[in-house]
Amino acid sequence: MSEPGDRPGGDGPNGAPPPGPGYGGAPHYPQQPHQQGFQYPRWQPPVPPKKTSPAAVVLISGSVVVVVVMALAFLAWGYPGFLRDDDVKSAIGTGPPPSPPSTTTTAPSAAYTLPSNGRARMPQRPKPLADPVTCAFTPDPASPAPKKVAPPPDGPAPSSGTVPVRLATSAGAIGLTLDRALAPCTVVNFLSLVKQGFYDGTSCHRLSVTSGLQMLQCGDPVGDGTGGPGYTIRDEVFPELTYGRGILAMAKSAEPDSGGSQFFLVFGDTRISPEYTVFGSIDDAGLGVLDDVARGGIDPAKPGIGDGSGPPKVPVTCTQVTTP
CATH class of the missing domain: 1.20.5 (Single alpha-helices involved in coiled-coils or other helix-helix interfaces)
Structure with a gap:
């Protein structure tokens, strides 16, 4: 490498050729550009580095x-x-099955005892409905019916009068009285399903004897709380609704206007919010049948829903549902 001050091409200090024969000990530089045997390299401008x-x-x-x-x-x-x-938890399914809500008490009673206060009073609307009212039924394609059934036609329905219905079940006969003044469109829907034989052969899949929720739930063609008729009906509720022994009401999911075919029969203490349409009552003979089913308790061999309720140990299957 050259040091500062050296000239390129020489072997001695400052680029001078070393002393030797023919040079007489004195520096001798060949003339340019006629240099013989050696030339200084042509100066080239520096090349910038290549870009990536x-x-x-x-x-x-x-x-x-x-x-x-x-x-x-x-x-x-x-x-x-x-x-x-x-702590992330995965969701299972599309939503809760149509059911009355559970109470804060999750363990069922050790033994069911008959209510001491007798039959509950039927609720009454503070203001009568118009007569007739207009009913509408909404198809539910997300939940097809296991049993093919046609919804009632949309249109007017009377809001006065009662209709008797008989539930012949494997546990005994249960008599119902449907009340149009409480829920005219729900009554129209229930009678339509009865006339089409929708309830025949269905089971009552959920029994609860827990204090605060004592009822038997029926009307599911699937038998696990997820089935329906393939359409939904509107809620017909009001704030003064109460539920007690002898009340017949519609089940639904947590969403409004999500009822269809499932209903529940109240035989004891039931304290739930007024979100479930009451549309009739249960006769004394039917309450006796329900008491026998309740005394049998819940079948521990079958899965429940985690709130102390589950399939009854005494099976209840609707063999035939009829109107006069």
Whole structure:
């Protein structure tokens, strides 16, 4: 390497050729440009460094991103608590089955005892409905009916009068009286299902004897609380509604206007919010049948829904439902 002050091409200090024969010990420089055997290299301007191509930049950046993502993925799944919520719970299904709500008490009573206050008074609307009222029934394609049935036609329905219905079941006969003044459209729907034989062969799938919710739920063609007629009906409720021994009401999901075919028969203490349409009452003989089913309790060999209710130990199947 040249030191500062050296001239290129020489072997001695300052680029001078070393002393030797023919030079007489004195420096001798050949003339230019007629130099024989040696020439100084032509000066060239410095060449700037080559720039990295866009493709190379993309390739390098992509490699870095892949490495970072792989590192984060390893930390997220291999290191507890990093970028991960260990308490996340997965949802099962599309929603709760149509049911009256459970109470805060989750354990069923050790033994069912008859209510001491007798039959509950039927609720009454503070203001009578117009007569007739207009009913509408909404198709529910997300929940097709296991049993093919036609919804009632939309249109007017009377809001006065009562209709008797008889439920012949495997546990005994249960007499009902439907009240149009309470829920005219619900009565129209129930009678339509009865006339089409929808309830024949269906089971009462849910019994609750827990204090605050003592009822038997029926009307599901599937038999597990998820079935319906393939359409929904509107709620016909009011704030003064109460539920007690002898009340007949419609079941539904947590969503409004989600009832269809499921109903529940109240035989004891039931304290729930006025969200469930009351549309009739149960006769004394039917209450006796329900008492026998309640005394039998819940079948522990069959799955419940986690609130102390479940399939009754005494099976209840609707063999035939009829009107006069």
